[in-house]
Amino acid sequence: MDYKDTLNLPHTDFPMKANLAKREPEMLSRWDGMHIYDLIRRTSKGRKPYILHDGPPYANGSIHLGTALNKIIKDVLVKAKNMAGYDSIYVPGWDCHGLPIEHQVDKELGEKKGTLSQTEKRRCCRQYAERYVGIQREQFQRLGVFGEWDNPYLTMSYDYEAATVAELGKLYLGGGVYKGKKPVYWCASCKTALAEAEVEYQDHSTPSIYVKFPAVSDVSARLPKLAGEQVSVVIWTTTPWTIPANLAVALHADFIYVALKIKGEVLIIARELLENCLDAFGFRNEPYENLDEFPGSVLEGLKFCHPIIDRESLLIIAPFVTLDTGTGCVHIAPGHGQEDYEIGMKYGLENYAPVDDDGKFTADVKDFAGQFVFSANDAVIEKLKGAGALLGRVDIKHTYPHCWRCKNPIIFRSTEQWFVSMEKNDLRKKTLQAIDNVKWIPAWGRDRIYGMIENRPDWCISRQRLWGVPITVFTCKKCGEQLLNQPIIDNLVALVRQFGADVWFEREAKELLPAGCVCPQCGGDDFKKETDILDVWFDSGVSHAAVLEGRDYLSSPADMYLEGNDQHRGWFHSSLLESVASRGRAPYRNVLTHGFVVDGEGKKMSKSVGNVTDPQKIIDGYGAEILRLWVASADYTEDIRVSDEILKRLVEAYRRIRNTSRFILGNISDFQPDADGVPYEDMEEMDRWILHRLHEVIRRVREAYELYQFHLVYTTLYNFCTVDLSSLYLDVLKDRLYTSKAASRRRRSGQTAMHEILEAMARLLAPILTFTAEEIWLALPERPGKQESVHLTQFPEVDSAKLQPELGEKWKKLIAVKGEIARAIETARQNKVVGHSLDAAALIAAPDDIRPLLQGNLDDLRAFLIVSAVDVVGAVAVENGYPSSEIPGLCIGVSRAKGVKCERCWNYSETVGGSAEHPTLCTRCVKNL
């Protein structure tokens, strides 16, 4: 007789091999068929809503690992909130307007682009964005992300554009929007102003020069010691091309400057920088005389002479002058720098920037007119040299702002732009207050955005481009008065809702205004449309109005905004400003940020370095589930590493979770929970112990989800799977499961525990292992009321009756003893005393404090230790014993078990041969047949 057939060996169709790349799409189509997102929402109806508002990715190109990371974190959170008892809603969105798309369309159109009308080109941009919304939508869905994919929000949809126009109108009428000439970041290749968030800092080489400005005023009136001398102040700059726009030289009021007589003339520089300057000028070996020393304030208001242009340069005092480098005398061009502009305003200087949209000098600058500013550096330097004004030149490398799009260095240039004022209506102050009503996770996010709002200039919201929402302001052609009021806005909003923002470009001003509109200033009725469009950050910044307030099942403020930590200056920032300006409060209650994807060495991913990992490759190779596991396994508050090695480790971790689940499924295949389940109080003690551990795990995992610490969810579940279950509980349980009678209470007790464990684990894992949890769920025994998807269930509740701390403590001790015995058996195995653990008999000499515990659980202990026999004695000497170093007084003797190996259960027993019918079996097995 083959006794193998009498064992209850595991049986399941649940495949060992995950084959995720093939199985996931099948699961997706199953969910698609059952409309899983709608079902979840229907199930959650009436519960407290939880709104995670999606920050819109840009509809350009395929998703990369960073976008995948962001979407997966959001999805884990949305699913976890649903399973924790909320009605958790996720409406995905896309950012569709803006320069990058316009750029791509220009590129695709090539020569043809010049022949298209504005509307035709906008149509091309819209089609381009639609194409990528489609592509990205599929890619996000492939990740197992649930949401309202058939009704996302698009910043280019007519409704959304109408909401944007309405929001701009609100801010305009509130008095917070103005048109002014101000220096802005300007990309000459893209011909547009750029926002702070659109600027990247990279190394850039420029000549730095030292230039003399001779005095026009009589300096000796203030400094008599300089009477009769030719006096010059010396500036230092790294942007020679801005010299033609120089209007002033700034000194610090309190720094000490010296009047240095050298080579027959007097130079004014900061005392502390004297040595550096002598080197830079090549004057190291020249004899000099220090005629006078004085604080910078002494010279305020004197006039100096521009070195190459017939114009005066005013000596002013500025707080931002430093002694780090240069001369302590700062060249001021108010049209080409933010600080220069601000200090220039104070001294009534003109906001002068003789540079056009192409970055070329205007005719105003005779010598360099038509030259591109960066190319003009050398010409400016030559001209200074010719005028005898150049004291020194040193080429330096420094970090300099570059355009995010075309990667070219940009300039600071004064132009007419539209701004949202930070000071009018106290926007800055109110925004800073609003920040403290938001919970920032991690907490340093609060300080980061606070610092940014505290120091930022007015928000430049205009762009000189085409693909966006127009700045819908009219100007009277006759008197130049701006025209916008509520009836005009209402009229426009209705038009845009019907025809899209294209209507602004298609129709004349007259057709866009309510009938009979006249200029309140001069009575004129001929108006000009503004040609600038809005900054895309304004577009996405109004999503709280367009989406959260625009859909009746959503509301503002949202519970959560969740993006990469660069968004403190991006979407969090613009959304906050717009919402405070229009509604006096933040559009969110919580802001959660994550770090960025870096390679295995912690380096930023870049195409040029060649260390970019494509998410599609991971999906095709391992499955989206591994990508999800990767996201969940990392502490995303830091940068997150990815490499082949990391992925392989995760595949291995996944395999262990899967195999543990499969083992349980195999062992409960003949178990009907409702008919066969054993009541808790009748369960074996070890089974009650593992349920105690399970409920500890449930408590911990639910807490970790609540605190958005998904990596703790993962480690807790992974450790439970591998440590508690796989290498302990299930390993020990095998003997009972396989050899007991199929329907015996002892076996059913184990099955009851295993079923509860796997059912709970599937639910706890579902937000992360979205596909596999469902696969497990479907493989669990059918029972009345079992939901058709794990995603329609709730997290298991912590059952306090099953939390048995005393049992936990007791088994902790047993586990410690088991560890020591395993070591003793390992030693015996090395000494060839035994082969397999079941060959062994253990004689345990235990100290008084744990002996009763061991003696009282002898039967469990034998199974637990996976040995054939176990005996516990007092603290006596054990021959050839293994003395424990961990547990004082514990000593374990290992010998070959007595008796014969039972053919069925492989335990050694002296009872083998006791049955005539089954001579090769032990008594226990004979009874279990």
Ligand SMILES: [Zn+2]
């Ligand atoms: Zn550019």
Ligand SMILES: [Zn+2]
């Ligand atoms: Zn007018």
Ligand SMILES: [Zn+2]
């Ligand atoms: Zn047996």
